[in-house]
Amino acid sequence: MLSNNFDVIVLGAGAMGSAAAYQLAQEGKKVLLLEQFEIAHSRGSTHGESRIFRFAYTNLAYAELAFQCKELWRELEKFSNEKLLTILGGIDFAEDEIGKQNVLEVKNALKQLGSEFEELGFKELNKRYPQFNLSKSALAIYSPDTGVINPTQSIKVMVNSAKRLGAIVQDNEMVKEIRPSKELVEIITEKNHYKASNLIISVGGWTNKLLKYFDLELPLQVSQEQTVYFRPIRNHQLFTRENFPVWINYQGNIVYGIPSFLEPAIKVGFHHSGHYLDIIDYHQQINQEKIEQLRDYLKQYIPDLAGEDFGASTCIYTNTPDHDFLVDLLPNYPNVAIAAGFSGHGFKFSIGIGKALSDLLNDGKSSMRIEHLSIRRFLV
Numbered sequence: 001m002l003s004n005n006f007d008v009i010v011l012g013a014g015a016m017g018s019a020a021a022y023q024l025a026q027e028g029k030k031v032l033l034l035e036q037f038e039i040a041h042s043r044g045s046t047h048g049e050s051r052i053f054r055f056a057y058t059n060l061a062y063a064e065l066a067f068q069c070k071e072l073w074r075e076l077e078k079f080s081n082e083k084l085l086t087i088l089g090g091i092d093f094a095e096d097e098i099g100k101q102n103v104l105e106v107k108n109a110l111k112q113l114g115s116e117f118e119e120l121g122f123k124e125l126n127k128r129y130p131q132f133n134l135s136k137s138a139l140a141i142y143s144p145d146t147g148v149i150n151p152t153q154s155i156k157v158m159v160n161s162a163k164r165l166g167a168i169v170q171d172n173e174m175v176k177e178i179r180p181s182k183e184l185v186e187i188i189t190e191k192n193h194y195k196a197s198n199l200i201i202s203v204g205g206w207t208n209k210l211l212k213y214f215d216l217e218l219p220l221q222v223s224q225e226q227t228v229y230f231r232p233i234r235n236h237q238l239f240t241r242e243n244f245p246v247w248i249n250y251q252g253n254i255v256y257g258i259p260s261f262l263e264p265a266i267k268v269g270f271h272h273s274g275h276y277l278d279i280i281d282y283h284q285q286i287n288q289e290k291i292e293q294l295r296d297y298l299k300q301y302i303p304d305l306a307g308e309d310f311g312a313s314t315c316i317y318t319n320t321p322d323h324d325f326l327v328d329l330l331p332n333y334p335n336v337a338i339a340a341g342f343s344g345h346g347f348k349f350s351i352g353i354g355k356a357l358s359d360l361l362n363d364g365k366s367s368m369r370i371e372h373l374s375i376r377r378f379l380v
């Protein structure tokens with residue numbers, strides 16, 4: 001029989017909630033993790049074969065946070081005996097002046113972090129990666145620390161690890177109501193009624209639906225985004241993950257690509273090019289036009305890759321106005337922590353955000369690099 005009283009209840013078993021449950025269970029807390037769908041479902045933000053891991057950020061704070069998270073991913077790998085983070089190396093490149101400014105900021109952040117990088121001008125770039133068709137003005141930064149993590153596998157590993165440490169995980173159980181309190185928060189689901197001293201709200205695109213119980217609404221906008229795989233037309237061996245990097249192209253619409261683990265094919269996507277919607281209207285419908293826009297991009301920049309497309313998939317970004325995350329305690333509720341607004345780049349940090357949430361509830365502060373993620377910037 002399930003006891004209904006917990007130290008901490010975590011709402012949402014996406015990347016952030018699963019990581020928080022694992023970190024809290026590691027500390028010996030009595031944890032309940034509640035998820036409205038099945039574990040590792042595809043209706044939120046965390047599913048599929050790959051997410052980019054990188055220190056290569058324009059903002060040093062994220063580079064430092066990623067550096068801290070790498071250590072935590074490695075710890076989880078040891079605990080679970082599963083390989084999660086695969087380092088492949090990656091380039092950030094641009095041709096136009098604004099894009100190159102971003103690339104130089106990445107270089108600067110990597111330099112300040114003290115991590116390795118190489119600056120590649122057009123000639124070196126062309127020699128090392130002839131797959132790209134770039135103009136003579138192109139500039140790239142190569143980071144050997146860039147890699148890939150499988151989000152579906154990671155959710156399963158974090159949830160199973162949390163369970164192994166004693167956490168209770170209830171999936172297919174939607175939270176219907178929160179009764180806030182500074183002492184004992186009450187959670188009412190479709191099936192049960194629970195109580196806990198502390199609460200974590202990590203429900204991705206559904207955040208404002210639950211914040212209403214705290215009379216709070218954050219400036220979060222949900223967008224539907226899309227990725228698709230392309231097979232090369234020729235020179236297949238040049239597109240294996242041994243021969244082709246993870247890449248990010250800074251231009252008007254940031255474009256990125258990740259080599260597949262299964263065959264010479266690349267997953268490609270536009271960053272922040274989707275349409276806004278209410279999460280209840282999200283039906284995972286593929287936009288064919290976006291696939292053709294990506295093919296046109298490839299024809300110009302990576303012509304040998306503009307072949308057959310497959311495996312198109314939709315996904316949710318929960319965007320803040322500045323695209324920085326929200327990881328904090330709720331105003332007036334020191335026993336309630338929130339992780340939201342991951343704006344399409346949060347997965348790599350999830351293991352560390354889980355730790356930060358646990359630290360915030362324990363001490364009101366964290367050794368994780370989260371100062372720039374305070375909720376206060378959006379409260380008037």
Ligand SMILES: Cc1cc2nc3c(=O)[nH]c(=O)nc-3n(C[C@H](O)[C@H](O)[C@H](O)COP(=O)(O)OP(=O)(O)OC[C@H]3O[C@@H](n4cnc5c(N)ncnc54)[C@H](O)[C@@H]3O)c2cc1C
Pocket residue numbers: 011012013014015016017034035036037043044045046047050051052053173174175176202203204205206210225226227269314315316317339340341342343344345346347348349
């Ligand atoms: C196409 C795409 C590409 C991306 N690429 C990268 C990348 O390369 N690198 C990177 O670092 N990040 C990347 N991201 C971003 C990253 O995946 C997200 O930032 C991260 O997965 C967000 O996790 P989350 O836990 O906040 O949300 P989610 O994973 O959506 O989790 C929220 C969970 O809460 C549950 N929930 C909601 N309401 C309730 C309720 N009432 N009761 C119970 N449960 C509830 C939901 O069902 C869901 O499971 C990408 C995102 C997308 C969409």
